[in-house]
Every structure is written in structure tokens, then in C-alpha cells.
Amino acid sequence: MAEPLLIVEKVDVYYGAVQALRGVSLQVHEGEVVTLIGCNGAGKTTTLNTICGLLRPRLGRVLYQGNDISRRPAHELVRQGLVMAPEGRGIFPNLTVAENMDLGAFTRSDKAGIAADLERGYALFPRLRERINQKAGTLSGGEQQMLAIARALMARPRLLLLDEPSLGLAPLLVKTIFETIDRINGEGVSILLVEQNANAALKHSRRAYVLQSGEICQEGSSEALRDDPAVRAAYLGGQ
């Protein structure tokens, strides 16, 4: 197999004196969807923030496309296709839908490409097109999530980090979001997905890691993890 697109190598992350990640290692290969599951407070968001450059590991390193990026600022990584749709969606409520989409393409200057991607984004989520001049803060939760994903795609990601994209959404919308994740992946974007909705996430990914109290406690194929009794008991409601 080729060199993985992303390698997180024995990473320790602290908030002040409090350690949030202990020796976390994971990999994402080109074209994969990889899921990271874990309880509230396990360190999932911390892991994603460390990968995308918002946090610095005290020990260990992060390799993206073969380069050590653990000391690179987040805004530079976006240019290299490492893009995150953050927890809580991270949209700009006082800006319109169109302005949010434009900001997604902030690092790009290829006008024709941007226009084509805008079209593609609105085709993916027609509801956004209807609300193009509306302030993003007035959108429903589901629409905000659509905007967060569509906006992330505007940066032409090679690796997309999604932090709990289905959080707080109605079941039908959750289905739409996961179908969209499949589609985006089908277009060649590698995805690292963080979810509390472990059942759906494991169905839509190839491999998965389980994070517990800042440590990876299990990893394997998503299918195998779904059948694992311990995982079922802890993350799939014991069904």
C-alpha cells in the first residue's frame, strides 16, 4: 500500500497542565473514510484540532502528504487541502450563505474553478441555494450543517475532517448527511469522521478507531468493530 495521506504519530496534547491526548496514533489512506468514535470528552475534537493545526502536540508528530505539519499554522494547511468542518459547524452567523461559501474558497483564486465548485455545492444541497442571501445564523441546524460541509468543499479538500456532522439533526437529515459523505468520498476526497452516532459512522467508513480518555483503545475495520461486543456495549447502545 502507498504511504498514508495522514499519519498521526504518538501524539500528546495538553490544555495547560491537563493532558487531553496520550500517545494517539492513527492513519488515513488516500480515498478512505476513517471514523473516530468515543464518548463525550474522550478527546475526539482535540485530535482533529491537532491534525488541522489549531493545537500543537507537545510530543509526537503529524505527517500529511509525507510532511511533518505539527508546527504549521492551520491557515497554511487549508491551502494544501487539509480542511475541517469543525464541531458546532463554525459558520459565520452574521455573514450570508453566499459570503460563507466565498470564505470557503478564501485560499483560491481560480475564478472559473470556484464558480464550478459553488454550483456543485448548491447542487449537493439545493436548500442552500434557496437561502443564498440569508444570514447563516438564521438557518436551521440542519441547513447550517449543510453549509459547513458545502463550505469546506469550496476549499477543494484532499483530506476532509468532519467533527460530529450529524449532531443534533433529525434522523432524515442524518441520513442525508451520511449519503453526502459517501458522495464526497466517491469524488476522491479522503475523510476522517468524528461521530457519536457510531452506528451510522461505522456503516459509512472502512476503518475506525475508538478513543477513550485520550487514548486509542481499539482499531480495526469498521465492520469488525460493529460486531465487537465491547464496542456494541459502549457505543452502539448495546443492541
Add this chain to the structure above:
Amino acid sequence: MDFTQLLQNMTNGVAKGSCYALVAVGYTMVYGVLQLINFAHSDVYMLGAYFAYWPAKWMGYLPDEKGGRAQDVPLALVGLFVVGSMAACAAVGALIERAAYRPLRHSGRLAPLITAIGVSLLLEYGGQMVFGTEPRLFPTFVEAQSYDVAGVKFANTSIIIVVTAAVLMGALTLFVNHTRQGRALRAVSHSFNNARLMGINVNATITMTFMLGSSLAAVGGILVAMDQPTITPLMGLRMGLKAFVAAVLGGIGSIPGAALGGLLLGVSESVVAYWSTTYSEAVAFLILIGVLLVRPAGILGSSAREKV
């Protein structure tokens, strides 16, 4: 009641308020991104006047010691002096941010505030050391004229002040609302991290914010200097207070708020001055206290985390 005089005061108030607005917008933009009151801003305004004064003095556009007549500065040179002063103040604003505020970015809100007061004092007393304490006569950038409309006098300087302020505030609004960098500024004022995730260089955007505010303050300084026409190293004290009140009145963080607040304050002061010039100065304080009591977020301000 003398309505002509009252009207006269109001038109003067609009000119005064336009200057407040030009300075207030710098307070409001910096507050919008950093939640910091940049006390040194009013001293950058003072520097703006001096940065236009010096080259004019060096080139001999001021009365000499022997009482030679002051010369008018040619229009092209005026433009050059104004742009030069804007650029110099932009550099000073960027330097203040880089040297004084950025190192304290993660030290809570009190430390940068105290530092801001320190930088302000440094510029005021440093200014007195370098420029001397005595007021200086500002060169004649435009020959004073005045037009009479139904008994109300319109000084050409007042007209220049209002038009310049309106054009600059309009340009700033267009920039913030309709350009990539303007969108970046609004994104940063909402959330540093979310802006970073868009690929926005937050530090560069903050630097740009200081440069914009400082260059508008420079123009404010020059306009007031033209109108007075004397300048002193402490001229920022009064303007700082008024512009800050204007920003709070309009809603700190809001650019249209700064414009509205400046105009309201300028006109109220001038209207009160119709009855009493003594009390007109107190108006700023009364308005500040009133606004803080009734509507702490200001007229156009939102209490939400949404600024600029």
C-alpha cells in the same frame, strides 16, 4: 430663539461629528476583532497631524521666525502629505499591535488594556519631548472661505471635512462588506479559529485592521488641524474621549454605529453650545452614562458576539 444660529451650530456639529466618526471607527474595528480598547488610537490621530505638518514645515510652507508670510501648500502636495501621513500612521498602528498587544494576546483582557494606556502615555509624553509642548501653527492646506446660505455660514473646511469623512467611511463600508479581505475581517471578528479554518491568516488580518483604523485617524487629525489650525502633542486626549464615546454610543464593534455615534455626539454638543458652551463639553459624558444605563450595547450594537 435664533434659529439661524441654532442651524449654524448644527452644521458645525456635523463637521465636528464627522471627525469623531473617522476616529471612532478605529476604536470600533479593533474592539470588534480583539475586544480591546486601543487607548493609543487617539495618539495615532495626533501623529497623523504631525506627520502632515513636518514635510510642510521642511518645505517652507510655514511662516518663518522673521514673520514671513505662510504660503499655501499646492493641492498635489497636500494630497501627497495626506497619503504619506496615512501610510506612516498605518505603520505606527501596525507596530503598536505587533509590539504591545500581540505578545499579550493570550493574557486575558486586563493586561492588554493596561498596556494600551501605557502606549498612549508613551506617545503623549514622547510626543511632548520630541515635538515640544507648545502648540504649532498648522500649514494652510486650503485657503479659508465661507459661503453664506440664508444666513448660515458654510466654511469650506467644514465642507471638506464632511465630504472627506463621508467618502472614507463609505469606502471602508464597501471594503468590509464587499471584498475578500473585508469578509476575512468579519470572519476574524467572529472567531479566530473558524477564520483560520478558512485559510485566513488571523495575525495579518488583525494587522490590517490596525492599519485601516490608523490611516483614517490620520485623516481625522489632519482635518481637525486644518480647521483649528494649531496642533499639540496632547490633541489626542479630547478627541480620544469624544471618539470613544461616539463608538460606544453607536454600538462598539459596529462601523455604521461609529458614524452615527460620531454625528449624534457632534450635533448634540453643538446644539447644547447654543445655550451654553461651558456645558457642551459635559454632553459627551452625559451621553456616555446615559447610553451605558439604558442600552449598554449602543444604538446599532448587538449584545451577541457579532461585530464589525
